[in-house]
Amino acid sequence: MAGDKVYPSFKEAVADIPDGATVIMGGWGAPGDLPDNLTVALRDHGAKDLTIICVTSGTPQRMADAWGKKTEHITPSILAANKQVKKFILSISFPTTVFEKAMLAGEIEVEWSPQGTLAERIRAGGAGIGGFYTRTGAGTIVAEGKEKKIIDGKEYILELALKADYALIRAYKADKLGNLIYQGMQRGFNSVEAPAARVTIAEVDDIVEVGELSPEIVVTPHLYINRIVKIPKEGA
């Protein structure tokens, strides 16, 4: 029956991700808005030749160290370090990360996307739009090979939608149908990414009964969500 979306473990939630899959790794890059547990589960699962769509591959060491005083910070760079990534589609990387070294060595293919363009490409993918024209990137190397169009006297470039096989996202609470609410900036990218994959898996602090989330506060309606996993409380 509808509502069998709750998975008992992160491991089981990612178990069917095949080699070669395109996976959205959700969130923007705050310590509390990335799907840490699903990322670790995907690393342990070991699927290879992945195309990863994400905002940032990792975090500068200085920040990871500061944040580490309060929380372990896990980013898609652990997948790169484990040699599971064929290609990244992303907006930010930082020197000294494993990813940057692998990229400079030519081991990982990279498609840079301006962050707003990346957000809109993902939104378009989830909303059934093939692409859109934007001013962002016009007259730069981002425009190379892309269709150009003059609209109202200004140059725009065509950017194509992004869709994924899987999206791994982070939210605050889910009900058992998969309706989601977020804390702070968790909604930033996670809520844009939820609709853009064939299978979207959310890790959440809490799973509540249907009816406990007021309809007015639901940010991501359940039809976008296929699997939910509760993050174990520390010490539990």
Added chain:
Amino acid sequence: MKERLDQTTIALRIAKEFKDGDVVNLGYGLPTLAGMFIPGDIQVFFHSENGILGFGPPLSEDEIDQWDMCLINASAQFVTKVPGMSVFNCSEAFGMIRGGHVDIAVLGGLQVSEKGDLANWIMPGKAGGMGGAMDLAASGSKVIIGMEHNTKDGGMRILKKCNYPLTAPKCVNLVCTDLAVIEVTKEGLLLKEVAPGWTAEEVQALTEPKLIFSKDLKEIEL
């Protein structure tokens, strides 16, 4: 050696550009400092592309007990919730930028050309990423660049033509450096202010394109 302005002083000068009610997006690094110097008699709303409008001051590492793991600005500083703040998704956050709803974008710079082209995201041979800089630069908001006037080895950063990959062409309105305040105009680069102790000719000697010296040229006031 004459003294150049430090980063904090450049940020102070940039903050003078903010008007009451402005929505301002501050880029990574030096621009973020400008947020510390809002005059007490005006209200400025900070916009961050990760989906927040109207957030409060950043928290230091000593204030770790107040850190909210889900509330950082685009410079990855933990910030505070203040009355009137809102959160939204990043598609909307960038819609605000591209849609012209953000009044001022303050960005760092590697190079600026005399036409107002900006290069600030990557140096040749480095891996990097443009983050939100291209969206902000191309938005049509007033774009203010905060940067050092010259490279560490004395090379030019304000050039006839940028030789690093562009962030956006013809997008810069104002450049605030450790030596000068320069406005990009149709006629060319207008030198409006110089750092204390510096002459217009000395700034020109460290700037590749020909500067137009403002009739009202003055020392940078803070």
